[in-house]
Structure formats: structure tokens, C-alpha cells
Amino acid sequence: MIKLAIVGTGGMAHAHARSYEAIKGCKIVAAVDVDPKRVEAYAKEFNIPETYTSVQDLIKHSDFDAASVVTPDAFHVPCALPLVKAGKHVLCEKPLAPIAKEAKKLVDAVKKTKVINMVNFSYRNSSALHKIHDLVAKGKLGRIMHFEAHYLQTWLTSPVWGDYKTSPQWLWRLSTAHGSKGSLGDIGVHIVDLTSFACADSIKQVNGQLKTFKKVKGDRIGEYKLDANDSSFMRVELNGGGLGTISTTRWATGQPNSLALLLYGDKGAVKLDLDKSYNEFEACMGKDVKTATWKTISCKNTPNMWQRFIKSIKTGKNDASDFERGWQVQKYLDACIASDKAGKAVSIR
Template sequence: MRLLILGTGKMANRHATSFAAIPGVHLAGAVDTDAEKLQSFCDKHGIERRFATVESALAWGEFDAVANVTPDAAHYATSMACIAAGKHVLCEKPLATNHAHAVEMADAADRAGVVAMVNLSYRDVAELHAAREMVLAGRIGTVKHLEASYLQSWLVSSAWGDWRTGPQWLWRLSKGHGSNGTLGDIGIHILDFVAFGSASQISDVSCRLKTFNKIEGDQIGDYVLDANDSFVMTAGFDNGALGVIHATRWATGHLNELRLRIYGDKGGIEVQHGHQASHLRVCLDGDAETATWRDVAAAPVATNYERFVNAVRLNIPTEPGFRHAADLQRLLDLASLAEMPQPRGKQKKMTRLNAYRMS
């Protein structure tokens, strides 16, 4: 499979390294408007063909698939161009910056008959797959309640770099630079973590968003620090279950950690995933009487990169696909309404969005 890397930022290095490790995959070319960054990236990964625009790469056309690692706001236009040219696409999350564009992308991919996958990277967590299999097998009975969180600490820790001086962090804090804050950046990950792990579709949401003061004036250079930092969401599920989902960048002591707790009428499952390790615990059968939790090992699973390559080779759909990502984007759009300015005298930064349903 001949692959084009579209965008050569930090995440593109993971794409290039992961794809190059798969037998039979050739990194055919790369695209970036920043010539210096493009040259450095291609030299590092041994990529010969280099393009300043997606149009010039498509005019060349000697590739089968695209890894779209452009900024969020560019996903729609660049993916649509690649799909129109008959190229398979693995797009970074979120699929688009709004639900309407995400649906257009899913529809276009269906019409073109190409493999269209979104890199919701926590699908690579083996423990999440094991949890889903237990839910589907009925091990915990009917799912009743869920609790999930995505915790990061980079606003209170320099472990990943100083957000005050690094453009790779500052843009995530600024709506004017294409950010939808914590909700758009990691919200889509935790929503997918919940829906996939619990084998349950989210049907409705209520959400509160908060943007905290960080520095005097809340602006650094061209970056206005106005994107949300934390959200707390309640969710209803199509099976009648209720859940609480929250995320923040202020979680001191948690570099990058996802948690999911699933409770049914016969047992419970807990998944924890962090930088160093993942854990799966269950309370099943007779252990429910004594509240005894036991660790469970999970079998390895294929990565998104491996699943994408296999799907392209077989020309079959694979998940997580564009349609699923569009469904998640609708939830994010609805939750984003909570940040819209309210009439004078009303609270502007924290509002409640009641029971917007997926249809």
C-alpha cells in the first residue's frame, strides 16, 4: 500500500512510524505548506516525494491512501478532495469542526466506495475491547449506569512542555486558532471510549462548559485563551442507562488518563488507561455480594493503523468509520451550544443544555 502523509506536525510522526512498521506499506509522499517542516519530516522518515499542497499531491496521484494529520479545521476540505480522487482516508479526530461537514464527509466516502476511518486512538486499548466483549456476552446483565473521565494536567504541569510558550499547546486554548477546547480535543475520545466500551449508543446529552482565567487579560500574542478547559456531561443511552462523563486539563497528577466504569444489574467493569499501563477490573457473579474486584488480563488487539491497512487491502469498511465519527460530532455540536453567549444578566460561561437527542 502506498501512503501519503498529509500534514507533518507532531502527530504525523506517529503515523509515519506506525505505518512504516507494517510490512508492505510504503510512505510514498508527504504534504505541508511549511517547507522547512516538510523537509525535516521527509528526511527523518525517508520520504522522497514532497508537496506544498494537497492539490499538487493529487495531481501526481501515485498513492492509494492518505493519512490526514492536518489541523482540525482543514480535515473537511482536504479529506473531501482525497475522497473525490478515489483515495482511502484515515483522518485524525475530530472528523470535522461541525456535524454538517462530518455528515457530508461520511456521505462522500460511501458514494466513492473508499475506506474512510477516523483515528480514535484509544480503540487500540485491549482492555476496552475486553470490556465490550463482556458487556455483549451479558456478563454484567443490563447496563444501568456509567461513569467516565478523561484527565490531563498540562495546564498545571510542564511535563509535556510549557503551554505559555508552545504553539502546539496555545492553539488548543484559542477558538480563533481552530480549537473547540477540551470538548473538541479530548471530548470525542472519551465519548467514543464510553460508547464502544459499554456497547451502548449515547442518545441524549446535557453539558456544562467552563473556561478558566489563566493569565491577566487571557491573551498571549495572537492567542486569545477563550476555549473551554473543562466539561461535565450527563448522558442518556439507547438502552435506558444513565451516565456521567467529564474531562479537564486541570487534573493535577494525571498526565493523560481515561477511565470508564460500567455497572449492570449483575456486575461491574472498570477500565483505566494511562501513559504507562492499562488495567481491567471486574466484579462479577458471586463477587457482587462481597464487593470483590478482580484484575483481568486482556488479549492484544490490532492498532488503528493495522486495521486501516487491512481494510484498504481487502477494500472493506472498518471501524471507527466516518459515520460513527459524525454521530459523535453531533453530540459535540450540541454540547458546544452551552458556550454560546446568553442574554444580558445571564451567566455566559456556564450554561445547561437539556436533553438534546440523537435522531
């Protein structure tokens, strides 16, 4: 039985608990939150025996094997690093850290302790994405020439997930002082991972633009200065030569959570729309290229990130969505921020 701890018991921690509950061979034995009321309510909801208000107390007093880190972005490294150093396996929420330099600390630490380490790139739960990656890696689409990807959300215009003006869960996402890299760091991290994984390639250079729109008088709500970016655009060149755009926004009225990728090679193309399906995509390949005919391809379910994490612990074989990958994606996001500041393209180092 793998004994788990959940660190950070806010909104997303509910998905972690529900997902672990559905997996045989693991159980949640402890929960941690700096807010004592929240951690108690969460422990009651999921029948978790132990609660703590710091990672340090958890490590000192609890007997556990692995942890999910589900705190706001700024606390991923401060919480995950002591866990890794204590020899615990860690599934960390995305982004691994607000900047690549911080993420690298975790990469160095897991190299030493050899614990299983994963970043919750949840759109890898799409079997269609894995199939597209395989097709591209096998050359079925030919050379990747062009791509267009977006991740759109609407929570600044519609209260579909609650009112951002009164909810700390959304307010910390709007404030750089609270460790947020805005829409780029929050959802750009997903669509950049998804796109470069689908292209089976790494990014060579990025030309980025970020924008923070005025939302409230004085650009401040209580302790939160609303200065993190709301929208991001990246013009991207892959190491294999392909060119494309990746964009994100929280101002996409009418789109609660929409991710899509159009990917064009010189021998085939695919359209992935996660609003429609995680397990299907459209493809124009092989002899259909001549007639520009598109067909739907259906794929079998792929294990979700929690199942992959537990399997990685059991087999000792780390899933590909590891801290190294989290660090790599963070370098792409850092390049977008640097490019926005410099007003020119920035190469990935």
C-alpha cells in the same frame, strides 16, 4: 505495496510515520505540510521521497493509494474531502470535524467513492476496551445502570509536553478562531467514543457544562485568543436507559494523560484504567457479584488503528471506527455545546 501520504507533519504525524514503518506491505511515499521547512525535516527523518505544501499538489503529482490526515482539527475536512473525492483511502485524525454538519460532508463523500475511511480513535488500541464492549453486548453485565468516565490532562499546569504559552501546537487547541472546540473537542471526542463503545449503546441526551478559565492577561497570546473550553462535564443518558457522567479537563495537575471508566450493570461491573494497562481491567461479574469480589481480566493485544487501516484497505472491509462513527460522536459533542448554551438537556437528533 500500499503507497501512503501523510498530510500535516507536526507532533502526531510522528506517531503515524513510526506506526506505518512497523507494518509490512505499506510505505510512505509523500508528505504534505503548509510549512515547507517542517515537511522537509519530516521527510528527511522518515526517508520520504516526495514533499508538497498542499493536498491539491499531492493529488495532482503523486502516485499514492491512501493518506493519513494529521493537520489541526479545522483542516481535517478541507484536506480529507479532496482526497476522498480523488478515490484515496483516508485515516483522519480525530475529531473528524469541528462540528457534525462538517463531518457529514465526509460521510456523504465516502458513500459515493466507497474508499476505506477511518477516524483515529486511538484508545480503541486497548484490547481491554474491546473485551468490555463484547461482555456488555453479550449481556454479561446485565442492564447498564451507571457509569463514570473521565479524560484528564495537565498541560495547562505542567510543561510535560512543552510550554503552551510559546508553542503553536498547544495554542491552536486553546482558540476557537483556529477551529478548536477546546478540551471537549480534543479529548472529549476520545472519552465519549470510548464510553459509548464500552456501553455498546448510543447516547439519547446530554446535559453539558463547559468552562474556560482565565490563563493570561487579556486572554490572548499573539494571534491566539484563548477562548476554547478547558473543562467539560456531560451528564449522559443512553438509549438503553443507563445514566452517567463524562468529564474532561486540561487542568488536572499531576495527570499528563489519564483515561478511566467505571461501568456498572445490574449483573456485573468493570473498571478500566488506561493509565495502568491497555490490556487489563478489573471485573466483578457472575457469582462474584454476591461477594462484591473484583478480579483482573487480561486480554490479548488488539491491532492498532494503523494496522486496522492497512488491513481494511487490503480486505476491502472497513473497520468500525469509520467516518460514520466520527460523525455520530461529533453529534454528541455538538449536543454538549448546545446544552451548555441553553442551560438544559439536549436530545441527540
